[in-house]
Amino acid sequence: MKPLAAAALLAALVPAVPFGQSAPSASTGPSASTGHERRGDDCARPPAAPEARHRTDDGHARDRMDLSPAEAAAVETRLNRILDGLVQGGHGPSKSASLRRAAPITVPVYFHVIHAGAQGNVSNAMIQRQISTLNTSYGGGDGGANAHVSFTLKAVSRTDNAAWFGDPERYEGTYKPRLHQGGKSTLNLYSTYIGGDLLGWSTFPWKYKSDPTMDGVTIHYASMPGGSIENFNKGFSATHEVGHWLGLYHTFQDGCSGQGDRVADTPAERDPTNGCPSFKDTCPTPGEDPVHNYMDYGYDTCMTSFTPGQGTRIHNVWTAYRA
Template sequence: MKLLAAAALIAALVPALPSGPPPAAASPATARADDCAHAEARLRPGAHGREHNDLTPAEAATVEQRLNRILDDLGLSPADGTDSRPAAGELRTAQQISIPVYFHVLHNGARGNVSTAAVKRQISTLNASYGGLNGGADTRISFELRDVSRTDNAAWFSDPERYERTYKPRLRKGGKGTLNLYSTYIGGDLLGWSTFPWKYKSEPKMDGVTIHYGSMPGGYIENFNKGFSATHEVGHWLGLYHTFQDGCGGEGDRVSDTPAERDPTNGCPTGKDTCPSPGDDPVHNYMDYSYDTCMTSFTAGQGVRMHKVWQAYRR
């Protein structure tokens, strides 16, 4: 279960989406579930959750063992970058994956009721990110908006974690290969969260990605308003870990072409190298915690891993 950071919201934000003071926390209609379905998140720099909101090394090791057993049964190589074929070549020959998207706007009257145009900009940002148009690898993964739903519910909007087990089962559409993306207001330092693909079988109705509406392209959260929080969370939905998973030890993020990184990146440093192993920290990678203005790319190895996880869990 992810722990929320205790730091306060960044002050003096200038809204570009529907404005007004943050809503007060809603009174619970149901108790918050102890076994939170979401496991990965994006926090603003300086916030600290449990192991930076990553799986522990032991938890990740268990996930990888199960994943690689499935891939072996499918006749595919492991997802940890140990394949002898160069990742770039393998990615170029991978079959294109087109993912249908149902976008659910949770709002409280005008607050958070983002326009359909804003939703389409977010989908375009996903396609640019995963298509390599901002830099890095073309992952051969694309997204197609199928529908936009709108739910005017002050409680769900004000405390989406508390009510996650209420709104998701009612709103979610499609199967294991369908992305359900929820925009809402999220308090504290949290910018969004996602479920992992290997959780779908046990809790299919909880599957999906939740983002702070202020993090969408043109949103009001300073330094985090280019839409890359969705890019980051969808990366988790497709099976990627944070670049700083396991820190300088263990097996890292299980992708061979992302150098090990001890700590998440704060801001957009010109250089950062926190581990003795070769390579500078991947501060421009979408799976770090850098500012949106700093993020540009996935690696070919991350693209290959997403395709293999897709074959294992979402095909």
């Protein structure tokens, strides 16, 4: 956690409104409590083990690993148990069902702009470009597999709060419960300034039941399409983090050993990708590293695709946790 921003800064909280309309402002302020280490403190709860994509000094995009191999194995055991129960009960497709036969998923999106005056107050046009980028990414428009997932913008909220904007990790437990809209199948997407090298973070779908208002994705506003972060300004930070929100792991989960990202058509990968290499193969098993995959760490200019297997996994996880 970074140091607390000045507690005396005032906030203006604006409720979500239909896209394209103006919202009235309402004054409020951040809590003076500094008990952010206490999960029971709803004024400043820390994020619940988020995935965080960030850049190192060499421009390499990084994520804090959320799951150890043992944790991932436990998640998969529970996921398979849920899916097997649904199949046996006639309420869900087989885990190996063809992606082509999967019912399309349409995700309503509430987009929350957290800004400090003009800083980070992204335009409606930029928000629309981000939604379009998500639709292109998950629709196979860049040459990858069509995951049959689409996103529809329902409303935009704008919150002028310098404290939240200056330290969104610290205040995540404050702004999410106040701004969150919808249920488990609704994406709450937050844009704000993120210090250091962070580009964004997400929650996994299996975390929803235990903390529903914390569910969602946070991105650095300058990573959106046309933003100012060099090599990471095509909007694919949101694509990557939404992948986690839909249940995908990194392509290098478990490295060269174990069961990897639990997707058969993404070759095993020991090390995350830096930049956009023309060739990379870090594991002895067949297949080059999936350097162009949205769930790797390459530059936005390098990211082009999901695989059919990732699309199938998205639909399986959706059936288990978000349908």
